Amino acid sequence: MKLGRIAFATILGLFLVVSCGEEKKEKKGFSYERTSETKTESTSESDVADLTITGNDLMKFNKSELKAKAGQKVKITLRHIGKADKMVMGHNVVILKPGTDVAAFAGKAAMSKDNDYIPEGTTDVVAHTKMIGGGETAVVEFTAPEAGEYDFICSFPGHFGMMKGKFIVE
Template sequence: MKKIKSILMASICLTLLVSCGKSKEEKVAQKATITKGSAVANKKMIVVDSDGVVNISMVTDDRMKFNLKKITVKAGQKIKLTLTHTGRLNKKIMGHNVVFLNKGVALSTFASKAAASKKNDYIPVGSSAVLAHTKMLGGGETTTIEFTAPGAGIYDYICSFPAHYGLMKGKLIVE
């Protein structure tokens, strides 16, 4: 009798779980909408003004994602990056920044050093690994930095808040 109750309960739970999901058609339609919307949004996220300054609007939230995974610029170009944290959580709980690293920096090694640098917003003091960085933001905050693109190459950028770099990373491609 106990075994029958367990099987019956498992069947009910499985039925409820399956019926709560979206159909295959709904999932495909949602994915197409997100992809299309992202492509349109990304075109407006990087704009070169008449002076040749690359204006980048990067957005993040409480889900630990940057809206941009790749940024392409020319060597020596001026970059003006505005980071906006659209989430709600405090920076002590879900802080985000953008840290551009020099070529060849091991992400895990840098992230370990950054995690030990809480008093400096998770930026290791005097680190030669950092090309440029924003301040740490909490939900609803925005900051802007300006820097010059380095020489040609591929540079990593991450969020240095502890344990975020695995999901919050991208590439700065300098041509």
């Protein structure tokens, strides 16, 4: 049963790789759907909070809330679904410790271009993804801290006003 599924996934994978080159859309609509179905099935372990959030060229996250349980493994996948370059419309997800002055943090982050817009030596950050541009994906894995509400933002200069939300640990 499990083997069958793996084989199926492998064949699908091969098919995708082979068909990827030429026709972009036609064939793939179907196979993409099947692949994502297989994926959700195989990652449904409840000890991992598998969270996905997207950012776009309009400076927006698609979610304002992310949830996990204290001590749980957390995997946050950030997908930039826009087309703009990282230098122009870069996005990341930065989770801040409770009590952090978000505006002050964002100000420091904006001046930390050389450090991927994370203030060097900061103690305000629980976890963060790297900064990405259109079409890219970034993943960060960490253990959920103690219960509480944590602000998350994109720390690209000027983005935190629009790109923000709460990481809620229960």
